Amino acid sequence: SPSFDFNHHSHRRLNPLTRSWVLCSPHRTQRPWQGKQEDDDLSKRPSYDPSCYLCPTNTRANGAHLQNPDYTDTFVFENDFPAVQQNQPILLHDSSEDENSLLQVESVRGQCHVICFSPQHDKTLADMAEPEIVPVIDAWISTYKAMQQQGHINHVQIFENKGAIMGCSNPHPHGQVWSTEDIPQETAVELENMAKYRQRHHRCMLCDYVKTETDADRKAKADGSADPLSPTATGMNGTHTSSHTAETGPLAGTDPTPPTTPTSTTFPSTKTMPSATTPDGSRIVCENDSFICLVPFWATWPFETMVLSKAHLARLSDMTSAQKQDLANILRRITCRYDNLFRCSFPYSMGVHQAPTNDDVSHQELSHLHLHFYPPLLRSSTVKKFLVGFELLGQSQRDLTPEQAAKRLADCSEVHYKSAV
Amino acid sequence: SPSFDFNHHSHRRLNPLTRSWVLCSPHRTQRPWQGKQEDDDLSKRPSYDPSCYLCPTNTRANGAHLQNPDYTDTFVFENDFPAVQQNQPILLHDSSEDENSLLQVESVRGQCHVICFSPQHDKTLADMAEPEIVPVIDAWISTYKAMQQQGHINHVQIFENKGAIMGCSNPHPHGQVWSTEDIPQETAVELENMAKYRQRHHRCMLCDYVKTETDADRKAKADGSADPLSPTATGMNGTHTSSHTAETGPLAGTDPTPPTTPTSTTFPSTKTMPSATTPDGSRIVCENDSFICLVPFWATWPFETMVLSKAHLARLSDMTSAQKQDLANILRRITCRYDNLFRCSFPYSMGVHQAPTNDDVSHQELSHLHLHFYPPLLRSSTVKKFLVGFELLGQSQRDLTPEQAAKRLADCSEVHYKSAV
Ligand SMILES: O=P(O)(O)O[C@H]1O[C@H](CO)[C@@H](O)[C@H](O)[C@H]1O
Ligand SMILES: O=P(O)(O)O[C@H]1O[C@H](CO)[C@@H](O)[C@H](O)[C@H]1O
Numbered sequence: 001s002p003s004f005d006f007n008h009h010s011h012r013r014l015n016p017l018t019r020s021w022v023l024c025s026p027h028r029t030q031r032p033w034q035g036k037q038e039d040d041d042l043s044k045r046p047s048y049d050p051s052c053y054l055c056p057t058n059t060r061a062n063g064a065h066l067q068n069p070d071y072t073d074t075f076v077f078e079n080d081f082p083a084v085q086q087n088q089p090i091l092l093h094d095s096s097e098d099e100n101s102l103l104q105v106e107s108v109r110g111q112c113h114v115i116c117f118s119p120q121h122d123k124t125l126a127d128m129a130e131p132e133i134v135p136v137i138d139a140w141i142s143t144y145k146a147m148q149q150q151g152h153i154n155h156v157q158i159f160e161n162k163g164a165i166m167g168c169s170n171p172h173p174h175g176q177v178w179s180t181e182d183i184p185q186e187t188a189v190e191l192e193n194m195a196k197y198r199q200r201h202h203r204c205m206l207c208d209y210v211k212t213e214t215d216a217d218r219k220a221k222a223d224g225s226a227d228p229l230s231p232t233a234t235g236m237n238g239t240h241t242s243s244h245t246a247e248t249g250p251l252a253g254t255d256p257t258p259p260t261t262p263t264s265t266t267f268p269s270t271k272t273m274p275s276a277t278t279p280d281g282s283r284i285v286c287e288n289d290s291f292i293c294l295v296p297f298w299a300t301w302p303f304e305t306m307v308l309s310k311a312h313l314a315r316l317s318d319m320t321s322a323q324k325q326d327l328a329n330i331l332r333r334i335t336c337r338y339d340n341l342f343r344c345s346f347p348y349s350m351g352v353h354q355a356p357t358n359d360d361v362s363h364q365e366l367s368h369l370h371l372h373f374y375p376p377l378l379r380s381s382t383v384k385k386f387l388v389g390f391e392l393l394g395q396s397q398r399d400l401t402p403e404q405a406a407k408r409l410a411d412c413s414e415v416h417y418k419s420a421v
Numbered sequence: 422s423p424s425f426d427f428n429h430h431s432h433r434r435l436n437p438l439t440r441s442w443v444l445c446s447p448h449r450t451q452r453p454w455q456g457k458q459e460d461d462d463l464s465k466r467p468s469y470d471p472s473c474y475l476c477p478t479n480t481r482a483n484g485a486h487l488q489n490p491d492y493t494d495t496f497v498f499e500n501d502f503p504a505v506q507q508n509q510p511i512l513l514h515d516s517s518e519d520e521n522s523l524l525q526v527e528s529v530r531g532q533c534h535v536i537c538f539s540p541q542h543d544k545t546l547a548d549m550a551e552p553e554i555v556p557v558i559d560a561w562i563s564t565y566k567a568m569q570q571q572g573h574i575n576h577v578q579i580f581e582n583k584g585a586i587m588g589c590s591n592p593h594p595h596g597q598v599w600s601t602e603d604i605p606q607e608t609a610v611e612l613e614n615m616a617k618y619r620q621r622h623h624r625c626m627l628c629d630y631v632k633t634e635t636d637a638d639r640k641a642k643a644d645g646s647a648d649p650l651s652p653t654a655t656g657m658n659g660t661h662t663s664s665h666t667a668e669t670g671p672l673a674g675t676d677p678t679p680p681t682t683p684t685s686t687t688f689p690s691t692k693t694m695p696s697a698t699t700p701d702g703s704r705i706v707c708e709n710d711s712f713i714c715l716v717p718f719w720a721t722w723p724f725e726t727m728v729l730s731k732a733h734l735a736r737l738s739d740m741t742s743a744q745k746q747d748l749a750n751i752l753r754r755i756t757c758r759y760d761n762l763f764r765c766s767f768p769y770s771m772g773v774h775q776a777p778t779n780d781d782v783s784h785q786e787l788s789h790l791h792l793h794f795y796p797p798l799l800r801s802s803t804v805k806k807f808l809v810g811f812e813l814l815g816q817s818q819r820d821l822t823p824e825q826a827a828k829r830l831a832d833c834s835e836v837h838y839k840s841a842v
């Protein structure tokens with residue numbers, strides 16, 4: 001009777017930040033793909049494009065004949081077609097009255113900014129040098145701080161859509177910042193779940209998560225034990241021994257709950273040990289002193305990663321100058337690995353989750369600085385994962401396991417394929 | 422000082438089924454689009470394609486040399502590359518142990534079916550006749566019932582991905598059914614919120630929602646009053662009078678809570694009346710005796726619609742034969758309107774939400790049969806809405822209002838543009 005094998009058997013994993021489940025169907029990677037092929041962007045871009053409305057000195061696309069300055073590192077301006085506006089009437093959501101209403105609505109004021117990452121039209125984070133990335137982080141911080149001064153702003157969402165396939169309408173390297181009166185859904189849900197975790201465990205969820213993945217890594221390196229979820233683990237099945245759980249369980253040494261004795265997982269099983277999914281660092285892509293980049297246990301997108309600060313930092317502006325360098329370092333390294341994975345300018349949506357700008361002091365404790373990378377590609381530069389029918393109506397679904405994805409990214413070089421000769 | 426205008430000012434609306442907010446930025450429809458253009462599928466398909474693995478009598482794509490029968494209406498078979506499988510080991514999620522774990526996982530067994538809607542390769546629901554759609558509904562029902570017999574199946578998700586842009590790898594008209602041990606995330610969340618609503622109001626949320634939209638419609642037709650959210654309403658602003666609220670408020674006459682006296686919404690306002698968003702049927706696309714198709718108040722996708730049964734039905738199999746005809750009727754009409762909107766074979770993901778197959782009797786009361794259509798197109802057959810950066814990291818965002826979308830769909834003909842001469 002076969003054991004449960006994470007590399008072959010369908011399972012679902014819980015995202016503790018959103019409390020939503022993701023279905024993982026690893027055997028489905030064998031499925032032939034006869035569907036849509038994306039365009040492969042092979043065009044060599046010039047370093048200056050006279051028709052680009054983001055290049056230095058060019059005229060912007062808003063009809064107001066504004067001209068960009070001759071900027072030399074980053075350039076921040078207000079979005080010409082903002083999704084939220086500062087100057088509009090207010091419509092308040094009155095929750096007492098609303099309880100009975102199925103038509104709940106409230107106004108959202110805010111401001112939208114565009115941040116050009118570089119004057120050079122043909123650059124991306126993946127081929128910028130680390131000292132060139134530091135000013136991008138500085139622009140994120142200064143925009144956040146400027147918005148913090150605005151009384152009506154409570155949250156600042158920093159993000160980048162990269163690639164036409166991700167709805168980016170201009171290849172000039174740039175990101176956006178949408179600052180709003182409300183705390184957007186995703187952040188609100190993350191904060192809620194992190195608050196519940198803190199209430200129960202008196203610790204930060206993401207501090208614990210970093211510890212889970214890295215303690216295990218150290219442990220695995222030391223004694224050769226392997227995560228049953230690891231694509232390189234011997235046997236690759238769900239059979240565990242009690243010694244593993246006791247010594248290297250996810251929260252071993254940090255939690256008062258005594259580990260129960262695990263049993264072998266045989267088929268058909270009525271009881272098993274999810275808590276015995278002893279991690280061995282198999283989801284780690286790269287790290288430095290201040291940050292770790294990993295494929296989260298609950299990743300939805302095929303090559304989704306998270307960048308987490310190792311220390312408990314609530315926001316980008318809490319970083320020391322060394323941590324800022326380290327963030328630039330990790331950003332260059334993960335984006336370079338992404339480009340090398342399919343030898344293309346790797347598309348993604350990426351963004352920063354940090355403390356809201358409002359004056360709720362609990363957020364300092366609750367928020368743990370992290371970035372999410374959501375890249376759509378699955379098999380090659382032209383075959384993406386479609387999160388459609390079942391995913392929209394039922395549950396997110398992925399094919400390769402997070403551990404398999406992490407291994408592929410960990411195997412990629414940190415020298416960009418275009419510069420490697 | 423201007424009033425709040427739903428057609429110009431950013432606001433967010435709450436989806437009561439998922440309790441998530443959607444940002445609506447109506448002024449953003451003026452934004453020029455310089456990004457990705459999707460391929461326009463202008464190819465005329467043959468009614469039989471010898472290379473299609475779904476056409477009658479052809480060989481399937483699984484390498485097992487299975488041959489399709491010479492079917493005449495629908496054809497159901499097990500997916501050759503299923504996301505869930507019946508025959509695999511079990512890994513149980515033990516919630517007592519798991520409380521402390523950030524690595525929660527459980528196995529998911531199940532079965533995946535493909536349902537060919539028609540033997541004709543070039544048909545879609547939009548150009549099938551209603552009597553041809555009835556067998557599709559019958560196939561949904563018989564598959565649901567067959568799965569209900571399987572002890573380990575608790576939920577049956579029926580859906581269709583239509584169009585290459587929605588990850589559909591074969592244009593032959595077909596849908597899928599994924600039957601699983603778990604109740605998928607979306608359905609679980611909907612059921613949870615419907616249960617809370619019922620606990621509070623002792624009524625079904627979606628029965629109330631249908632009533633909200635249709636009572637208002639009747640009322641508006643009778644006295645000419647207008648929803649401030651309607652694109653055709655005079656003034657199109659948020660100013661309300663108390664008589665509107667008292668007479669036609671969303672749950673007027675159905676709820677014991679007395680309506681409070683609304684005030685005019687002026688700028689800057691500190692108080693307004695979301696519950697006074699008096700509906701006037703402006704979100705209704707089409708209806709018949711048994712079903713209504715509307716753009717929900719909280720729609721995320723530009724032309725998202727919901728089809729709801731007017732009576733409280735828990736599942737497709739509870740329909741009378743007249744209701745089944747009516748569902749075929751509404752499916753043909755909405756898909757035809759979709760095709761006519763941009764004069765193309767309109768892509769979407771669509772699916773049925775109904776009671777799970779498990780034996781939880783409360784689901785009979787809780788579930789209210791409905792279908793969701795999630796179509797990606799925004800401006801034309803080649804420009805879609807990208808739910809990316811801000812949407813993934815922050816909050817869903819739409820440009821045109823649900824009322825504007827409903828008006829455009831309501832203005833479309835129910836005679837297919839290809840057959841209209
Ligand atoms: O099963 P298909 O049609 O090959 O695949 C399509 O639908 C599935 C269910 O929504 C998705 O998981 C896939 O990403 C999509 O390409
Ligand atoms: O603002 P952009 O880059 O023109 O637009 C892009 O990013 C936005 C924020 O994620 C999305 O709402 C748009 O759908 C997308 O096309």
